[in-house]
Amino acid sequence: MIYDITVIGGGIVGLATALKIQKARPELKIAILEKEDQLAKHQTGNNSGVIHSGLYYKPGSLKATNCIGGYHELIQFCEEEKIPFEITGKVVVATREEQKPLLNNLFERGIQNGLEGTRYITMEELKEFEPHCAGVAALHVPQTGIVDYFKVALAYGRKIIQNGGEIFLNHKVLEIKQKGSINYIETSKKNFQSKLVINCAGLYSDKVAQMSEKDPLDVKIIPFRGEYFKLKEDREFLVKNLIYPVPDPNFPFLGVHFTRMMKGGVEAGPNAVLAFRREGYKKSQINLKELAESLAWPGFQKVAAKYWQTGFGEMYRSFSKAAFTKALQELIPEIQESDLVEGGAGVRAQACDRTGGLLDDFSIRESTHAINVLNAPSPAATSSLAIGGTVADLALKRF
Numbered sequence: 482m483i484y485d486i487t488v489i490g491g492g493i494v495g496l497a498t499a500l501k502i503q504k505a506r507p508e509l510k511i512a513i514l515e516k517e518d519q520l521a522k523h524q525t526g527n528n529s530g531v532i533h534s535g536l537y538y539k540p541g542s543l544k545a546t547n548c549i550g551g552y553h554e555l556i557q558f559c560e561e562e563k564i565p566f567e568i569t570g571k572v573v574v575a576t577r578e579e580q581k582p583l584l585n586n587l588f589e590r591g592i593q594n595g596l597e598g599t600r601y602i603t604m605e606e607l608k609e610f611e612p613h614c615a616g617v618a619a620l621h622v623p624q625t626g627i628v629d630y631f632k633v634a635l636a637y638g639r640k641i642i643q644n645g646g647e648i649f650l651n652h653k654v655l656e657i658k659q660k661g662s663i664n665y666i667e668t669s670k671k672n673f674q675s676k677l678v679i680n681c682a683g684l685y686s687d688k689v690a691q692m693s694e695k696d697p698l699d700v701k702i703i704p705f706r707g708e709y710f711k712l713k714e715d716r717e718f719l720v721k722n723l724i725y726p727v728p729d730p731n732f733p734f735l736g737v738h739f740t741r742m743m744k745g746g747v748e749a750g751p752n753a754v755l756a757f758r759r760e761g762y763k764k765s766q767i768n769l770k771e772l773a774e775s776l777a778w779p780g781f782q783k784v785a786a787k788y789w790q791t792g793f794g795e796m797y798r799s800f801s802k803a804a805f806t807k808a809l810q811e812l813i814p815e816i817q818e819s820d821l822v823e824g825g826a827g828v829r830a831q832a833c834d835r836t837g838g839l840l841d842d843f844s845i846r847e848s849t850h851a852i853n854v855l856n857a858p859s860p861a862a863t864s865s866l867a868i869g870g871t872v873a874d875l876a877l878k879r880f
Contacts, residue, residue: 484512486876487666487675489654489689491515493525493630494857495681496637497869498876503644505877511646512675513638514668516653521634523760524683525862527827529709529740529748531723532556532566532626533860536573537735540593543843543871548860549594551867552624558866559628562636565743566628571723572607574616576811580727581618587727588620598623613719613813625723627743630862637865654682657692659850664693677879678851679872684759684830690846690853700832700840700855701778704759704771707751708799709824712739716820720747724812729791735859737798737808748824749809749816752798762826764799783837832856845872852876 486502488495491513499511517523532552538544559566575584591599599622602610607619638648652668657678659665666673682689687702712719726736740748755775758768775781785792798805806818832840832855843864844856852875854868861868 482510482674483663484673484675485509485880486511486677486679487664487673488513488679488681490681490683490686491517491520491638491648491650492523492681492683493521493634493637493862493865494683494854494868495679496520496634496641497865498679498681498872499641499646499869500637501866501869501873502876503641503646505873506880507644509880511641512673513641513646513648514652514654514666514673515648515650516669518650520638520648520650521631524827524830525634526631527762527825528630528862529751529827530627530629530743531740531863532568532628533863534591534596534599534622534624535594535860536587536591536596536599536622537728538590538594539842540590542841543845544841544860544864545594547843547864547867547871550870551860551864554866555628555633555863556626558636559633564628564632564636566626567743568624568626569722569741570610570621570623571625571725572602572610572614573620573622573725573727574607574614574812575618575727576616578617583727583730584618584620586730591620591622596622596624611721611724613815614724615812615814627723627741629743633862633865654689654692657689659693664850677876679876680851680853681857683857684828686830686853686855687832690851690855693851694848700834700844701774701780702759702830703775703778703781703833704756704761705753705829705831706756706761706826707753707829708826709748709750710802710805710821711824712747712749713820713822714746717747719813719815719820726812737805739809739812749821750805750824751827752795752805753829754795754799755792756828760828762828778833780833780835780837784833784839787837829858830856831858843868845875847875
């Protein structure tokens, strides 16, 4: 059997893409290949569960347009499929005077991105939203919410199967070759033939892209682990909803923050440290080959040279609970080391180019036989249906 489209990767972006293609062209034969024994096991399943508003992203960028469009599509999907979610709003807080101009830049971006209701709040209002939070200036963003993205992804998968698509678990893609107009895909279980490959392989998207590209890629996925603490149950009252700092504009991470979870509890974090393997959720998980590839990449060496102080601080916090607590105390001074218990961790697939640029925007690249989603970090889960629609449009031009 020759499939029309084969999606590699059963995370939320791959599933959303298949769903969008099905909706537009239900007659097309679609297969999804996932190397794990369940869907959404990596970035999607270890996500903090925030429904992002689109505040942070450069107006007109793929991130901005897809986040805002995806936000509305996601909420509609959750309502239709009875997936629990909550629009909580969030505060973004400047804790030092020098952060005020950066906070204002965020506010301007929010306005340009069409976020209605985003506004400056007084310190008295901040205390109404988050009684235990401290700062010198703050924004309130009403559109932000929380959801369990693992449940969302599983619902996408159910819909795909209901619509006649096929999902193959435990099928790790080993090789892709082209003969004429057909892709021959070898997996750990069996071989597939497909007119078009859509690569949504997340942490391995560069590796999968290279299978169908003759020329070396100019980007590499560098895995960054984000480690979380959780507040002890009797200290969860310190956080009502979501509290964010003003992020460093040069670093594509949002800084340690507080998130009330849809499945219960409050997360604090994450930091952002180099993972020693692509799926390294613990400090002890090391793949020497993958680590050597990261360290040898010219772009990563430039990033390390440029941000060594930031990186050292993140690494120090990774090994020092006291240092992690101190970072959290900027937002909530009452937080004590004893309030925190170890939480989970996620690994972010961050594309890095040869010149040391950490790709900030989503990156979707087309070749003769494939469409490669090479960079889809946060807010990819929020944006999944919109990104899926963008990729589906590119795919359907070929049929």
